[in-house]
Structure formats: structure tokens, C-alpha cells
Amino acid sequence: MTRTQSHITERIGVSTVDNIFSKDLKWFFREQRVADFGVDAEVEVVEDGKPTGKLIGLQIKSGSSFFKKVTSGKIRYYGELKHLEYWTNHSLPIYIILHNPEKQITIFQRVERHLAVLTEKGWYIDIPLENRLDATARKILSSGVGSDPESLKRYRFASDKMDMIKYKNHKVFFRFDFWVNKSFGLRGIDVYFDDYQKSVPDENIEIWGPTHSTQPIMRHFFPWLDYELADFEHPDDNCGEIECHILRVKLNKSAKRFLKLEQFYENPDLPYDIDYQNTENILEESYNTLPWEIDNDDFDPELTTMMQEEIHRDNE
Structure with missing residues (x-):
């Protein structure tokens, strides 16, 4: 895949996730414009049409290559240790989002240390295919979201x-x-x-x-x-x-x-x-x-x- 094709695939993924959160869940979606900050976007939970101040962070990966191998109904995502450390110590709960542009499948998993398996080269986490990112995921995504005012404000300033x-x-x-x-x-x-x-x-x-x-x-x-x-x-x-x-x-x-x-x-x-x-x-x-x-x-x-x-x- 060329660099241009990779960028297009990446933008398709971000756009799709934006539409799901903004239009299906009707939550606030904000893409992070600083590419190397470690979080692609943040989402704020909305209840009864009003923002709650409760946030989650997203790491969005797009491409059919992530979905090539399915084991027991799960996709295995591999990452570097520095990312695991960063995400698990982040002030916001971080979710990995995988999007398959060919089959229009989007799935998610929260990054938690007890779900991560360390390997010689890094770590991996299994993402169930049943974890579909759509309006039905509202309850799961909104449970345990970041809501500590001090931490959220620190995050806003840093980002x-x-x-x-x-x-x-x-x-x-x-x-x-x-x-x-x-x-x-x-x-x-x-x-x-x-x-x-x-x-x-x-x-x-x-x-x-x-x-x-x-x-x-x-x-x-x-x-x-x-x-x-x-x-x-x-x-x-x-x-x-x-x-x-x-x-x-x-x-x-x-x-x-x-x-x-x-x-x-x-x-x-x-x-x-x-x-x-x-x-x-x-x-x-x-x-x-x-x-x-x-x-x-x-x-x-x-x-x-x-x-x-x-x-x-x-x-x-």
C-alpha cells in the first residue's frame, strides 16, 4: 500500500468513527489534530441532549489487514509497549477502534492492563467481533468513562x-x-x-x-x-x-x-x-x-x- 493509499484508508476510518459517534450515538466527537499525541480523537458523552463532561479517548486503526485473521470470533491487535504504558496511564479511558472499510465493520475494545498480553516484541489485546461500534454500544462505552474534573482539565491543556x-x-x-x-x-x-x-x-x-x-x-x-x-x-x-x-x-x-x-x-x-x-x-x-x-x-x-x-x- 502506498503512502497516499494508507492516508486515504486512515481518513476513511476516522470519518466513519466520527459519523457513528456524532450521528448514531449523538455524542460530541473531536479529532485531535496533533498526530503524535497518542490519541486520535476524544468523545464526550451526551445525556438528554446535554454534554456531561465525561470523556473517552480513541485510537483509530483502519484497514482490512487488521481483520485477516479471526480466532474464536476475535481480532488480535498487536502494539508496542510504549503505547500500552501511555494508554493505560492516560487520564482518559482509551479505546482501540478497528475499522474494516471493505466490509464496513467497526469494532472496539477498551485498553486495560489486565486484558493485555505481553510478548517478546510488545503486547497484544483481543477485540471481539461482537463489540460492534454502533448505537447499541452506548451503555458499554459510557460505563466507567473519565469524569474527574481535574484530570480532564489537565488533558485539555496538554492536548x-x-x-x-x-x-x-x-x-x-x-x-x-x-x-x-x-x-x-x-x-x-x-x-x-x-x-x-x-x-x-x-x-x-x-x-x-x-x-x-x-x-x-x-x-x-x-x-x-x-x-x-x-x-x-x-x-x-x-x-x-x-x-x-x-x-x-x-x-x-x-x-x-x-x-x-x-x-x-x-x-x-x-x-x-x-x-x-x-x-x-x-x-x-x-x-x-x-x-x-x-x-x-x-x-x-x-x-x-x-x-x-x-x-x-x-x-x-
Whole structure:
């Protein structure tokens, strides 16, 4: 298989898994854009149309080669020891997802140390073919998911570090287009640097889910950002179909502390004009607080009030 074919097969797998979680289970699916982070995507459990803050991490493998040998109704997945150590020590429960693009079969198994068998070259885990990834897997997948607020917040900060660095040097806008007459309202976020009126966004964040509000998305996926409403289009302006929210976002205080500490950890011998021990203690405290803090010292007061009203309505 060529590199191009391999990439296409990989994208088919991610797209299929995205559709299953987003459309069949109606949970939030977010692909991780940092390829070497060790987790391909994260999923947030949704109950009664509301995000719960409970997350699972996914390692997605696509290709018919994974399904060539079936033993006692199971597929044997082989991996390296470093991956086993990483996944079993992760703050989120990690699931391996195998997708067969030829037969349209998608199966899953949670990575747990007691299920892994060590070998001379690494380890393997058996994934039953009956573990089909579809709407019937809702109960199994939602049991024992990661829900510790501190661990989840630490994970968000670590996984989004590169975005923090990028956003630090730009004026950044998020565009949410909510389909108001559809239960599956959110279908991605467009990111604009410096000017949200560009014809083409600079980036797109793949977050899909059953919501029509910016607040739960910002709270659960971006605890390192503050935001204000920059522009709003009523659905009547779009034939009654799409409600557009433009948010201006910026790093909050905790994100700034996090980046300073990361810089210190990466270059401990360089001189810095900051009390790192005190900064680390403050950041530790912020991990244990609610996942939303607002630092609106240079945001428009009137628009910020509008956002606070939205937060209040969503929390009722």
C-alpha cells in the first residue's frame, strides 16, 4: 500500500468513527489534530441532549489487514509497549477502534492492563467481533468513562498546547453555524485569525454534536480560552436554517500560566523573571476549579454581558 493509499484508508476510518459517534450515538466527537499525541480523537458523552463532561479517548486503526485473521470470533491487535504504558496511564479511558472499510465493520475494545498480553516484541489485546461500534454500544462505552474534573482539565491543556501557542500571537475568532431546525445542530467550528470576514477560514475544528449553544462547547472543549460575542446572525437572515455566532477568543490566565511553566520545564537552565513554584501552585488550584473562568479585562462589556446571560440560561 502506498503512502497516499494508507492516508486515504486512515481518513476513511476516522470519518466513519466520527459519523457513528456524532450521528448514531449523538455524542460530541473531536479529532485531535496533533498526530503524535497518542490519541486520535476524544468523545464526550451526551445525556438528554446535554454534554456531561465525561470523556473517552480513541485510537483509530483502519484497514482490512487488521481483520485477516479471526480466532474464536476475535481480532488480535498487536502494539508496542510504549503505547500500552501511555494508554493505560492516560487520564482518559482509551479505546482501540478497528475499522474494516471493505466490509464496513467497526469494532472496539477498551485498553486495560489486565486484558493485555505481553510478548517478546510488545503486547497484544483481543477485540471481539461482537463489540460492534454502533448505537447499541452506548451503555458499554459510557460505563466507567473519565469524569474527574481535574484530570480532564489537565488533558485539555496538554492536548491543546500547540493551539495555545498559535492563538497567543493572533486575534482569533471562532465561527459557530448552528442548524436550528436539526437536532444535530453543531457541525464544526471555523477558526479565523485576525479577520473573521475572510471568505475562507484559516482552520476548522472538527467538533460535531447535538447542541445549539456556544457555552457548553467552550466550557467543555476550551477551558483555556475566554470569549466574547463578536457578531451574531439571526436564522431569519439565512432562510431560517442557520444561526451564526462569531466569538472572539483569547487565552485565559490559566493558559498563560501553563505556557510559562511549559517553557520553564523545556528549558530549566534559562533565566526567567517569574516565580515558577508560585505559578505552578496557582495553576494546580485552577485545575481543581470549575472548567470555566472569565478574564474579560479587554473585552467589550456589553457583548460580554450578552455571553454571561447565555451562560446563565444554559446553567438553569
